[in-house]
Amino acid sequence: MKITTIILAAGKGTRMRSELPKILHKIANRTLLQHVYDMSKQVENNTITIVYGHGAELVRNTLKDLDAQWIEQKQQLGTGHAVQQVKDHIDDGDIVLILYGDVPLLKRATVTQLLANVSDHSLALLTVNLANPKGYGRIVRDSTGHVTKIVEEKDANTAEKLITEVNTGIMAVRGNQLKAWLNQLKNNNAQGEYYLTDIIEMAVNDTVVIKTSQPSSEDEVLGVNNRIQLSHLERVYQMEKAHFLMEQGVTLKDPARFDLRGTLDNLGQDIEIDINVILEGNNSIGNNVSIGPNCQIINSIIGDQVEILANCVIENAVIGQGSRIGPFARLRPETELANDVHIGNFVEIKKSSVATGSKINHLSYIGDTTVGSRVNIGAGTITCNYDGANKFRTTIGDGAFIGSDTQLVAPVTIGNNATIGAGSTITKDSPENQLTLSRVKQISISGWQRPVKKEK
């Protein structure tokens, strides 16, 4: 059976108080619409249509890579009107699945259960019981428990307002039936809108049974209408990811203070993550890794037994087995550290590789550099890789020792086992096995008097 998924995403989202269309706001760094799309993508035999409207150009540009049909609803005249825009693209034999672009946490399993309820004789409707049903359409049932209609809050009478079973808006229905009912929608209601929910009563009149199912948790069907709800769903999403990680063998010191804004390609065992760690993009983390508090790790590959101490920012980097990073280290894109490398506090590394066993422990900038193995780079060493116009490379041979407070003016090569005296400005290649230093000779002046303050 072919499924046509329609994602309704044309609404403005006034209560967000934002220039940005609501569905472009993000949870875990992914737009709300992308969340709904990614879930729908997992439904088999399915083509996705997105009804968009508010912020049309920005929405399409931001999400142009989605494999979906885009249909513009120029004026937002209601959920029924939104689905009417898609009518010509629905085949009679299709099952039409209706989702909302601002309901980001709906689960595939809930959709599967919903789809099992639709047939020629039944319409599938996702409902939920809410302690506070205010604002939602209420599910009206007859004395035998059969659903007879949905009544919107603004059209509900006092008795109907007491109903706690509400419409999530998510439903599945046969194409031919939906098209027939869409043709009959009227906007003679409190909001002057074409309500999709009116098709429920039409279905019942056509002896189509309304089969309801419920999500496993109400958070799955909560929509985002303001930034308070956005933050609530962000935390729900993050807690779920935290639980998943803990089930995989990761210790989280506090699951409420952990954020995964992306994916994990590979996840080892006995990883220990302290508080306020953010993992962004696509990361891979080996076995027995420990990550200290307040670290941000983006698109990086972290080997086994790596220790990352507090307050590190690591982006597009590869860290070899047994290496130790931080505290307060910054690894910028294209940093490649081999095994057992030590990077200490206030060290910045960019577009550089560091071979096995080398140490850069304090206050250094290493950019566009190839560092050999067993190299020791002293405190305050700077690679001067930029002349204001072009970037140049520095090469440091195996076993070299770079004294503290050295500037290596690129392009420059330091030979294997070379030693550079502290405080040197190195502008020429330094031969292997030799001591190279550039330093003003130290002098002492005997009998020199320190100036004293003049008497007034």
Ligand code: UD1
């Ligand atoms: C709708 C339902 C209500 C349900 C609630 C669940 C109707 C008439 N009411 O109410 O029963 O309890 O959702 O959240 O269906 N949209 C468009 N074009 C439009 C109008 C809306 O694309 O012209 C989209 C919105 O962007 C949103 C979704 O449809 O994603 C729901 O619209 P919204 O205005 O939030 O519906 P509610 O009035 O809350």
Ligand code: CA
């Ligand atoms: Ca809504």
